[in-house]
Amino acid sequence: MEVNWLVILDFIPQxxxxxxxxxxxxxxxxxxxxxxxxxxxxxxxxGNVLVNSIAFVYIEVIRGTPIVVQxxxxxxxxxxxxxxxxxxxxxxxxxxxxxAGAYIAEIVxxxxxxxxxxxxxxxxxxxxxxxxxxxxxxxxxxxxxxxPPMGNQFIVSLKxxxxxxxxxxxxxxxxxxxxxxxxxxxxEIWSAVAVMYLIMTxxxxxxxxxxxxxxxxx
Amino acid sequence: xxxxxxxxxxxxxxxxxLKVLDEVDLNIYKGEVIVLVGPSxxxxxxxxxxxxxxxxxxxxxxxxxGRSVLGGNDVTREIRQEAGMVFQQFNLFPQMxxxxxxxxxxxxxxxxxxxxxxxxxxxxxxxxxxxxxANHEPAELSGGQQQRVxxxxxxxxxxxxxxxxxxxxxxxxxxxxxxxxxMRDLAAEGMTMVVVTHEMNFAKxxxxxxxxMEHGTIAVDGNPxxxxxxxxxxxxxxxxxxxx
Numbered sequence: 001m002e003v004n005w006l007v008i009l010d011f012i013p014q015x016x017x018x019x020x021x022x023x024x025x026x027x028x029x030x031x032x033x034x035x036x037x038x039x040x041x042x043x044x045x046x047g048n049v050l051v052n053s054i055a056f057v058y059i060e061v062i063r064g065t066p067i068v069v070q071x072x073x074x075x076x077x078x079x080x081x082x083x084x085x086x087x088x089x090x091x092x093x094x095x096x097x098x099x100a101g102a103y104i105a106e107i108v109x110x111x112x113x114x115x116x117x118x119x120x121x122x123x124x125x126x127x128x129x130x131x132x133x134x135x136x137x138x139x140x141x142x143x144x145x146x147x148p149p150m151g152n153q154f155i156v157s158l159k160x161x162x163x164x165x166x167x168x169x170x171x172x173x174x175x176x177x178x179x180x181x182x183x184x185x186x187x188e189i190w191s192a193v194a195v196m197y198l199i200m201t202x203x204x205x206x207x208x209x210x211x212x213x214x215x216x217x218x
Numbered sequence: 219x220x221x222x223x224x225x226x227x228x229x230x231x232x233x234x235x236l237k238v239l240d241e242v243d244l245n246i247y248k249g250e251v252i253v254l255v256g257p258s259x260x261x262x263x264x265x266x267x268x269x270x271x272x273x274x275x276x277x278x279x280x281x282x283x284g285r286s287v288l289g290g291n292d293v294t295r296e297i298r299q300e301a302g303m304v305f306q307q308f309n310l311f312p313q314m315x316x317x318x319x320x321x322x323x324x325x326x327x328x329x330x331x332x333x334x335x336x337x338x339x340x341x342x343x344x345x346x347x348x349x350x351x352a353n354h355e356p357a358e359l360s361g362g363q364q365q366r367v368x369x370x371x372x373x374x375x376x377x378x379x380x381x382x383x384x385x386x387x388x389x390x391x392x393x394x395x396x397x398x399x400x401m402r403d404l405a406a407e408g409m410t411m412v413v414v415t416h417e418m419n420f421a422k423x424x425x426x427x428x429x430x431m432e433h434g435t436i437a438v439d440g441n442p443x444x445x446x447x448x449x450x451x452x453x454x455x456x457x458x459x460x461x462x
Binding site: 126 | 270272291295296298299302303305307309310311312313322323326327368371372374375
């Protein structure tokens with residue numbers, strides 16, 4: 001079969017719909033992942049032994065297993081174990097929340113611990129309660145250091161959504177696969193899919209770079 | 219007799235199995251300028267940091283302005299508001315201007331309004347000779363200027379005692395003096411001060427009492443001029459030869 005790039009045009013609407021699903025999973029999943037990761041990261045940085053251990057186990061279990069296995073577990077094993085059945089879309093979002101959360105937790109912990117202990121002591125020494133030291137002094141400084149590694153994780157998570165092909169979520173990769181299965185235009189379709197991922201990750205990095213530029217790292 | 223403001227009663231501090239303070243008894247009275255000296259690892263910084271609870275004592279009791287440091291978080295916070303601290307590394311908040319650094323404490327801790335806190339901060343920056351640097355960030359200031367802002371920040375919460383942890387050790391020789399001058403003025407106003415330092419001239423000129431620490435205990439406690447000119451023991455004599 002000859003390569004004919006014009007074929008792509010016919011499938012752009014369908015691919016865009018897939019990309020839309022990818023964006024949806026990524027955005028909702030990362031919103032949850034940031035919240036979960038911030039909580040787990042702060043538990044690691046400031047928690048007592050018990051609180052710290054809970055966060056530690058969560059992070060290690062998630063970082064130590066492949067995301068595909070996590071998705072399979074959520075979708076196929078959880079119904080057996082707990083008789084909870086969740087639809088593929090919800091499973092996909094949950095997987096991103098849980099998976100990104102673990103990595104973001106380590107990013108948050110690292111950023112918080114990179115802030116000099118002396119600043120915390122200076123805050124405590126003027127009589128501030130610890131939470132105010134975290135919110136007003138350590139937090140704003142850690143936030144700036146958090147952005148570059150966080151951006152990296154956002155891009156990883158966006159691409160990880162392609163794995164949800166295994167549970168039949170109609171995201172971009174799955175859409176590409178379906179089109180390909182019908183017309184065998186592998187070169188054209190996979191090129192188009194790759195370019196669409198590049199556009200999404202490119203926009204994401206661009207946005208992050210703008211935020212980074214506006215905030216000086218102190 | 220003058221009033222006691224800080225009272226160490228048989229205070230010990232362990233880091234794991236290491237004993238850093240060994241059953242220290244010490245009374246500090248209002249208006250005193252105590253100079254704490256000693257070799258590194260002798261426990262002088264730890265002694266200072268126990269006063270405002272940055273280190274928790276592991277034995278005995280320590281009373282600051284009538285409250286025990288063992289009284290829990292709320293009491294510790296109250297004690298910290300009565301005992302301002304100046305650090306070797308300045309530790310100014312880098313995201314805030316000099317003025318904001320100074321105004322932050324009174325606003326957050328003493329409940330002053332934004333305007334009152336700013337007015338107080340301006341007054342204190344003027345006192346340490348940095349009124350014109352109010353809107354500069356710490357990174358734009360010299361070490362000596364940063365340390366003077368840090369002193370203003372500590373003063374802004376209206377403490378009854380000022381604790382100085384090697385305030386000039388991180389400074390170039392020509393910048394030490396401007397910080398020592400501010401401390402001298404403070405002492406002249408009658409502020410109670412506890413100063414960990416290696417500046418023997420400052421000790422002689424400003425100190426009312428010198429404490430030489432060794433192995434977590436107070437080895438010498440006396441008039442600075444007397445004990446520096448006539449060290450009562452061999453260890454202190456050796457120490458003085460090394461710092462001078």
